[in-house]
Amino acid sequence: MPVPPWPAPDAQQHWNEHYGQRDRVWSGRVNLRLSEVVETLAPGRALDLGCGEGGDAIWLASRGWSVVATDVSHVALERAAADAGELLSQIDFQHHDLEVSFPDGEFDLVSAQFLHSKIPLDRARVLKRAAAAVAPGGLLVIVDHGEAPPWSNHRHVEFPGAEEVVGSLDLDDSWVRVQVGPVEREATGPDGQPGHLIDNVMVLRRTR
Ligand SMILES: C[S@@+](CC[C@H](N)C(=O)[O-])C[C@H]1O[C@@H](n2cnc3c(N)ncnc32)[C@H](O)[C@@H]1O
Structure with a gap:
C-alpha cells in the first residue's frame, strides 16, 4: 500500500x-433531548457513546441506570470520572476509538x-454497531446538530438530516421509529450568548 505523505489524523490526539x-x-x-426521552423510562443498562465530560452518564447514574x-x-474521561463522585460505582468509563473498538454487551438504552x-x-x-448493541425492547437515541450553533467556528459545516442518518443504519423491521426529525430550542452559548439551535432527534425502539 502506498503511504500518504501526510500524517493520518489521530482522533485521540485531536480530542x-x-x-x-x-x-x-x-x-x-x-x-x-436525552433527558426528555429517558425521564419516563425505568432504569436499566445504558451505553453513552462519545460521552465527553460525562454529563449524561452521571445524570443517568443518578436516576439509577447502570x-x-x-x-x-482520556482527558475527557478522567474529568468525567472525577465529577462522578459516589456515582462512579454505577459508571464504567471505557476508553475506545469507536472506529477501532466498541464496548461489549447489550443495553436497554444506547445514546449518541x-x-x-x-x-x-x-x-x-x-451507529450501526450502536444499533446492534440495543437489547430487544431497548432504545437507540441519536441526537445530532441540525446546523452548527451560532457561536460555533464551523457555521459552514453541513450536518446530515435525521432521515439520512436513520437510513444509513439499514434497520430491519424489528425497529420502530418513535421520533425522527428536527426540534428547535433556545440555548445559551459558552460565553453566555443566546442562540437558536436545531437538534436532529432520532429515537428508535428495537422490538425483538
Ligand atoms: C461534540 S462532542 C459531544 C460530547 C457529549 N456527548 C456531549 O453531548 O456533550 C463529541 C464527542 O465524541 C468523542 N469522539 C469523537 N470521535 C470519537 C471516536 N472515534 N471514538 C470515541 N469517541 C469519539 C469526542 O471525544 C467528544 O467527546
Whole structure:
C-alpha cells in the first residue's frame, strides 16, 4: 500500500487537545433531548457513546441506570470520572476509538449525543454497531446538530438530516421509529450568548 505523505489524523490526539484547551468544555448538564426521552423510562443498562465530560452518564447514574460511558479522549474521561463522585460505582468509563473498538454487551438504552468530529469518523459504521448493541425492547437515541450553533467556528459545516442518518443504519423491521426529525430550542452559548439551535432527534425502539 502506498503511504500518504501526510500524517493520518489521530482522533485521540485531536480530542485530547480539544479538551485540554479549557478546564471544562461542556456545561456538565444532561443533554435536554436525552433527558426528555429517558425521564419516563425505568432504569436499566445504558451505553453513552462519545460521552465527553460525562454529563449524561452521571445524570443517568443518578436516576439509577447502570452506565457504560465511552470516549476517545482520556482527558475527557478522567474529568468525567472525577465529577462522578459516589456515582462512579454505577459508571464504567471505557476508553475506545469507536472506529477501532466498541464496548461489549447489550443495553436497554444506547445514546449518541452530538457524536460529531472534525476528524474523519465513519459514523454510519459506529451507529450501526450502536444499533446492534440495543437489547430487544431497548432504545437507540441519536441526537445530532441540525446546523452548527451560532457561536460555533464551523457555521459552514453541513450536518446530515435525521432521515439520512436513520437510513444509513439499514434497520430491519424489528425497529420502530418513535421520533425522527428536527426540534428547535433556545440555548445559551459558552460565553453566555443566546442562540437558536436545531437538534436532529432520532429515537428508535428495537422490538425483538
Ligand atoms: C461534540 S462532542 C459531544 C460530547 C457529549 N456527548 C456531549 O453531548 O456533550 C463529541 C464527542 O465524541 C468523542 N469522539 C469523537 N470521535 C470519537 C471516536 N472515534 N471514538 C470515541 N469517541 C469519539 C469526542 O471525544 C467528544 O467527546
